[in-house]
Amino acid sequence: MIVDDHELFAESLELALNMEGYGVRRVPTASTTPVALLAGVARYQPRVVLLDLDLGSLGDGTRLINPIARTGSNVVVVTGSYEESEWGHCIKRGARKVIPKTHPLNEILSVTRRICQGLPVMDAAERERLIGVWSEHRRVAEDLRGRLDRLTPREAEVLGWLVEGHQVREIARESVVSEATVRTQVKRILRKLEVTSQLAAVGLARQAGWSPNVRHKAN
Template sequence: MLIIDDHVLFAESIELSLTMEGYDVRRVPAASTTPAQVLAAVSRYQPRVVLLDLDLGPLGDGVRLINPIARNGANVVVLTASTDRSRWGDCIRQGARKAIPKTQPLNEILSVVRKICQGLPVMDAAEREELIGLWSEHRKAEQDIRDRLDRLTPREREVLGQLVAGHQVREIARSSVVSEATVRTQVKAILAKLEVSSQLAAVGLARQVGWSPPSEQGAL
């Protein structure tokens, strides 16, 4: 069994509990490991179960590790502080057997491990379909936002990028050598195309999908 988690205290608690139940448990120090080293450890130890966190600090997003680990023959159980069920759906879609919030009682986590080791199911078809459906809806919503962002002109993207960076209309006007009225007109056009009513909402949409202006536009 392999534990991949950057929260040392949590990982040690799980390791101790599983060891007391007779499992051979190893931990991968996520904070000082690369994705390639994680996959090499999976290949070397050939664990039946991998307990994987999603937010792995310097190692990044654990979701991208699920598919290669599962293809290596391991049963991936996601243990996460995230309560985003659409994200859980992405985990299941990638090949995880189960996604469990870290707020669940320890006995419930251990129960899932036992069932997998006994060859028993840990998720029914209805729950699986619900989670993947939530992921699909989330993906469509994000694509809709990206489509709206694609409507912006190069200048509007530049202005939005500066708003995302925290700059005010006055600063944007001064750096662009245009009037504040001109920038406000550009901001109004941005809000209309993004179908929002405030600069804050526009910035929120951009951040939600990880949008950033083209690099050649430069910074303020």
């Protein structure tokens, strides 16, 4: 089974698998739901599910890995992402292998063939390395979110302005406060985030995927 919203890639993969003699079912992600997809996996019981992570209207494919794997299907993630922490997350959730979409189709065919033959497709050392990368990434992200949670609502608002590229004088003008007040707030932000510059504070917020609800003053 192929679950991928990139139609041209999915069609190419389907053709290659058909030529290898596999029976292939391609899921039209634009016209299905996660519940319907999982029901289809349970009904057809594919030996291998080739799963993309960016599934458009279906959202993040990572959350489908574990439910699919629990049906007994082998999940192989085929993705455009090169983030090893994301790969490790997929392996942790039950994927047998992660393959970048830029790799040759023959690699996907080879992995599919090995799984169907009951052969391993990833050694234990590589599995543990990728899961370790994901674990460290999660630890760092939790630490960053913990620092951001220290901010007061006003400090979070000011940080939001900084993330959007506004200068202190602009924040002061829009907030109807003095520049000195905003600079004091910025200093508190830097101290709580354990950084030494506004640029570092913005970088930390972006690294953590932080997206505050900044309320701009109406003109």
